Amino acid sequence: MDFEKSQTKINLARSFAGECQAGARYQFIAQKAMEEGKINIQDIMKTLAKQEMAHAKIYWDLISKNCKEVQKNIEIKAGYPFEDTDLLQMIKFASNNEKSENTTIYPSFSKIAEDEGFKEIAEKFKLVALVEHDHFMLLDELYNKLKARSLFKSSVPFEWKCGKCGHTFYGKEGFEICPLCDATKDYISLDMMMFEKIK
Numbered sequence: 001m002d003f004e005k006s007q008t009k010i011n012l013a014r015s016f017a018g019e020c021q022a023g024a025r026y027q028f029i030a031q032k033a034m035e036e037g038k039i040n041i042q043d044i045m046k047t048l049a050k051q052e053m054a055h056a057k058i059y060w061d062l063i064s065k066n067c068k069e070v071q072k073n074i075e076i077k078a079g080y081p082f083e084d085t086d087l088l089q090m091i092k093f094a095s096n097n098e099k100s101e102n103t104t105i106y107p108s109f110s111k112i113a114e115d116e117g118f119k120e121i122a123e124k125f126k127l128v129a130l131v132e133h134d135h136f137m138l139l140d141e142l143y144n145k146l147k148a149r150s151l152f153k154s155s156v157p158f159e160w161k162c163g164k165c166g167h168t169f170y171g172k173e174g175f176e177i178c179p180l181c182d183a184t185k186d187y188i189s190l191d192m193m194m195f196e197k198i199k
């Protein structure tokens with residue numbers, strides 16, 4: 001199959017555009033979180049934004065690598081998921097998008113690439129889908145905990161870490177004010193591993 005005429009080329013271009021949008025949206029969410037003083041959510045969203053841009057670069061490079069001629073423009077038809085609401089709903093929206101990427105979009109793009117004979121690209125779609133699965137789990141858990149107002153509550157004692165000074169605080173509930181540097185709980189570090197442990 002000639003890559004230039006393949007559906008896979010279009011799918012890579014769509015994926016590139018989608019990842020750029022996700023990268024931008026996550027930076028906007030990070031900004032909103034910062035405006036609300038939620039430093040730990042800002043940090044999470046900045047990290048995810050960087051990872052989405054890394055995905056965009058993977059797709060960008062795959063297009064360049066597989067095209068014989070330099071591409072000046074690739075036409076695509078795609079939606080532009082748009083939701084500008086409050087922080088909680090934007091996190092929910094992001095989690096839904098991550099879910100559709102890892103359960104529907106990328107698996108289907110991978111299958112098409114496989115059928116068209118582009119093994120390396122098929123594999124990359126699969127690997128990115130695994131990351132989007134982790135993103136979904138993180139955002140979904142973040143949304144649920146924020147909604148239930150239980151972001152800093154754990155059923156078992158846990159080592160909460162202050163993201164500002166590094167102080168660790170042991171207990172079933174995160175600190176209100178860091179005993180070492182006086183940071184608020186909005187500085188308590190958040191990550192996926194933590195969500196797995198505090199359930």
Ligand SMILES: [Fe+2]
Pocket residue numbers: 019022051052055128132
């Ligand atoms: Fe991504």
Ligand SMILES: [Fe+2]
Pocket residue numbers: 022052098131132135
């Ligand atoms: Fe993602």
